[in-house]
Amino acid sequence: MKTESIHRTSMWKFKLSAATMTLIPAAVGINYVAKALAEGLKLPVWLGSLGTFLASMLAGPVAGAISGFINNVIYGLTLSPISTVYAITSIGIGIAVGILHAKGWFSSAKRVFVSAIIIAIVSAVISTPLNVIFWGGQTGIAWGDSLFAVMVANHAPVWLASFTDEFVLDILDKVCVAYLAFFIYRQLPQRMIRFFRDDK
Amino acid sequence: MDEDKRITLDNLSVRYRGAEDAQLKNVSATASIGQIVGIIGNSHTGKSTLCRVLAGVIPNIISAEITGSCEVLGHSPVHEWPNFNSLTGVVLQNPAGQLSGLADTVADEMAFDLINQGISEDVINKRVANVAAQMGLTDQLVQTPESLSGGQMQRLAIATAIVTQPTILIMDDPTSEMDPLGRQQFFHWLANVQSTTVFIVSSEIDDLSEIADRIWVMDDGQLVEQGTPQAVFNYLDADRQIPKPTAYQLAAGMNWHLSNGALPVTPSELKEAYDGKN
Amino acid sequence: MTDQSMLSGNPAGKSRWFNAIDPISKLLLILDMALLSFASTNLLLEAGLITGGLLLLLFSKVSSTTVKALGFSLFLIFTMLVIQGLFYSKNQTVWFSIIGINFYKEGLIYATTLGSRVLVIILASGFFMVTTSISENAKYLEQSGLSYKTVYVLMSVCYILPEIMGNMRKIQQAQRVRGVNPQKTVIQKLKSVLPVLIPLVIKTLDQSMTRSISLQLRGFDNPNRKALKSTNRYRLVSGLHIGLTFAAIILIGWKLWTKISGLL
Numbered sequence: 001m002k003t004e005s006i007h008r009t010s011m012w013k014f015k016l017s018a019a020t021m022t023l024i025p026a027a028v029g030i031n032y033v034a035k036a037l038a039e040g041l042k043l044p045v046w047l048g049s050l051g052t053f054l055a056s057m058l059a060g061p062v063a064g065a066i067s068g069f070i071n072n073v074i075y076g077l078t079l080s081p082i083s084t085v086y087a088i089t090s091i092g093i094g095i096a097v098g099i100l101h102a103k104g105w106f107s108s109a110k111r112v113f114v115s116a117i118i119i120a121i122v123s124a125v126i127s128t129p130l131n132v133i134f135w136g137g138q139t140g141i142a143w144g145d146s147l148f149a150v151m152v153a154n155h156a157p158v159w160l161a162s163f164t165d166e167f168v169l170d171i172l173d174k175v176c177v178a179y180l181a182f183f184i185y186r187q188l189p190q191r192m193i194r195f196f197r198d199d200k
Numbered sequence: 201m202d203e204d205k206r207i208t209l210d211n212l213s214v215r216y217r218g219a220e221d222a223q224l225k226n227v228s229a230t231a232s233i234g235q236i237v238g239i240i241g242n243s244h245t246g247k248s249t250l251c252r253v254l255a256g257v258i259p260n261i262i263s264a265e266i267t268g269s270c271e272v273l274g275h276s277p278v279h280e281w282p283n284f285n286s287l288t289g290v291v292l293q294n295p296a297g298q299l300s301g302l303a304d305t306v307a308d309e310m311a312f313d314l315i316n317q318g319i320s321e322d323v324i325n326k327r328v329a330n331v332a333a334q335m336g337l338t339d340q341l342v343q344t345p346e347s348l349s350g351g352q353m354q355r356l357a358i359a360t361a362i363v364t365q366p367t368i369l370i371m372d373d374p375t376s377e378m379d380p381l382g383r384q385q386f387f388h389w390l391a392n393v394q395s396t397t398v399f400i401v402s403s404e405i406d407d408l409s410e411i412a413d414r415i416w417v418m419d420d421g422q423l424v425e426q427g428t429p430q431a432v433f434n435y436l437d438a439d440r441q442i443p444k445p446t447a448y449q450l451a452a453g454m455n456w457h458l459s460n461g462a463l464p465v466t467p468s469e470l471k472e473a474y475d476g477k478n
Numbered sequence: 479m480t481d482q483s484m485l486s487g488n489p490a491g492k493s494r495w496f497n498a499i500d501p502i503s504k505l506l507l508i509l510d511m512a513l514l515s516f517a518s519t520n521l522l523l524e525a526g527l528i529t530g531g532l533l534l535l536l537f538s539k540v541s542s543t544t545v546k547a548l549g550f551s552l553f554l555i556f557t558m559l560v561i562q563g564l565f566y567s568k569n570q571t572v573w574f575s576i577i578g579i580n581f582y583k584e585g586l587i588y589a590t591t592l593g594s595r596v597l598v599i600i601l602a603s604g605f606f607m608v609t610t611s612i613s614e615n616a617k618y619l620e621q622s623g624l625s626y627k628t629v630y631v632l633m634s635v636c637y638i639l640p641e642i643m644g645n646m647r648k649i650q651q652a653q654r655v656r657g658v659n660p661q662k663t664v665i666q667k668l669k670s671v672l673p674v675l676i677p678l679v680i681k682t683l684d685q686s687m688t689r690s691i692s693l694q695l696r697g698f699d700n701p702n703r704k705a706l707k708s709t710n711r712y713r714l715v716s717g718l719h720i721g722l723t724f725a726a727i728i729l730i731g732w733k734l735w736t737k738i739s740g741l742l
Binding site: 018023024025029030034038041043044050054056069076077079084120145148149152155157176185187188189192195 | 545547549551554558562563564565566567588589592595596600601602603604606607612626627628630631632633634635636638639642643646655664667668670671672674675676678679680682683684685687689690691693694698699
Binding site for chain 2: 509591613616629630633634636640641644684685686687688689690691692693694695696697698700702704705706
């Protein structure tokens with residue numbers, strides 16, 4: 001029996017099935033607790049996209065994108081208003097993870113590293129204009145912002161300084177999250193993977 | 201007996217997709233309308249899988265290879281879902297997972313199935329109050345579901361299953377998190393349930409012996425014994441390692457037999473055997 | 479999000495002025511205030527919008543969440559003032575000096591404008607947050623014609639999060655009993671996350687499997703489903719929706735027009 005050739009034809013096929021409908025809120029919840037855990041341990045990363053990664057890996061890019069979008073909207077309307085606009089970034093992350101996973105770029109530890117870098121680039125490219133519009137280019141993380149300040153002081157263009165600021169933070173975060181997701185996904189029971197993949 | 205008054209499993213086998221072994225192997229069993237069927241056996245012997253087939257979850261929600269047939273009161277849970285689903289109330293193993301995940305209060309949670317059916321608000325309120333009283337949750341109606349204890353959560357899960365007044369009730373270990381008093385109340389309630397066919401997985405052998413009309417014994421995916429509690433426990437192979445009812449153990453030790461020669465399995469039978477002896 | 483009071487919202491019976499405004503109107507109000515703030519660089523207008531937002535909050539209620547969000551942004555705005563005041567690319571006019579370091583007028587004004595916009599969004603959203611309960615949103619959205627599925631996907635996380643947090647605490651306690659040492663380095667800390675996250679994720683996903691099965695057994699997609707009426711009585715719903723949407727269109731149009739005419 002062939003096992004790992006699933007998504008190839010149906011990656012973009014999306015139906016809001018009962019399985020996906022309960023997976024998405026769970027993914028948003030996982031994002032929230034992972035972020036809370038990282039903050040509690042004072043880790044230099046956010047981890048707040050772990051659930052989005054897992055949703056994309058389990059149910060495809062569209063489910064991941066919806067998880068990411070809802071994550072930021074709910075977070076924005078209950079805790080931190082500005083995070084709503086970064087919903088666009090989360091959508092990008094969800095889509096990128098979904099495509100990379102479907103194309104087999106989450107199949108080995110080496111490949112995961114490449115995926116993490118691609119996802120970090122996607123995230124930083126989308127976030128940079130938002131950072132410039134809302135925060136003059138800053139990210140709000142002290143050491144990233146110090147880098148930003150040094151670059152602006154040396155007359156680097158704001159776009160470049162802001163992208164660098166965001167990218168160094170993103171690369172660290174996305175590498176951590178990608179490996180966490182890779183590791184956790186491998187521990188999931190087959191019946192669960194099959195259930196959310198929804199191939200009846 | 202008519203087809204629509206019988207439960208017939210005929211050579212039923214189930215294997216989950218991707219699994220090596222079958223979870224159910226050639227299960228054949230019968231029961232009839234209005235009976236309480238107690239399903240017993242050690243863990244991982246196929247009890248939950250059997251419940252899932254009876255409820256139509258397999259193969260309609262969880263995919264699996266299924267052979268043989270399963271007919272419940274003239275309906276096939278395999279082929280007539282979701283029509284069959286409207287006749288059943290189901291309590292799954294994990295009580296917290298059964299809550300809708302979008303209800304503010306215990307009352308809203310109980311009303312969910314009725315709102316789905318488009319029933320009018322007056323009727324909903326009456327039925328919710330009635331079911332809450334039956335399950336001893338009247339004081340908790342305005343609380344949030346997640347504030348409930350494990351046992352209360354299970355009673356809420358049962359309430360959501362019976363609020364639609366199902367003709368078939370399927371419960372997978374519904375008392376696992378209840379305290380002894382709650383469990384006693386539950387079995388007392390179950391004994392008085394009218395005009396409902398009940399399938400219940402439980403390890404409460406004493407309670408099942410008292411209330412069940414039939415006992416099905418599962419072992420390694422096979423149905424190895426079926427009959428009245430008295431018949432099943434008197435003829436059950438000791439190798440099965442399934443505990444016997446307290447009354448049976450006591451009577452076996454004292455050598456108190458019923459007039460038909462069997463050992464008693466309930467307290468009242470025990471008394472009968474004792475009285476017969478003296 | 480774990481705050482229980484957000485679920486239950488206002489205690490029944492006691493209805494205040496903001497309970498008469500429907501959630502969608504409140505969201506449109508956030509949009510309008512944000513658009514107005516972004517359409518202008520006039521600091522007086524920004525000050526007016528901030529005052530408006532503050533008044534809305536003061537006449538409804540002030541919650542710790544809003545104060546926290548404000549505190550974090552104020553700190554960020556402060557660093558923005560420093561960085562832009564010193565290094566903004568269009569800096570020309572020295573406004574003042576502190577121990578020999580020059581702060582420039584252009585950068586400070588730029589940072590103040592951006593900071594004001596952030597404050598406007600936070601205050602307007604804060605008004606929405608403190609006056610609208612999650613259950614009110616869920617019921618209203620379904621009544622407004624969204625399918626139960628959509629409402630579920632949007633809102634369910636608010637209901638299941640307390641349960642996930644509860645599971646996390648249980649797992650953490652179990653880890654502590656097992657005597658996991660406090661971690662020092664980043665790698666050690668990251669590794670210490672795994673024994674909590676893996677069981678938590680599996681448990682959460684398992685729970686959503688059961689929930690998905692249960693929802694189907696309980697007939698959530700029955701076409702006969704009729705949502706119950708919300709207890710809140712809203713006023714002027716369609717008037718507010720039309721007015722606020724119209725205002726949003728005008729503001730976007732105006733912004734686009736000034737951009738285009740700037741290019742010509």
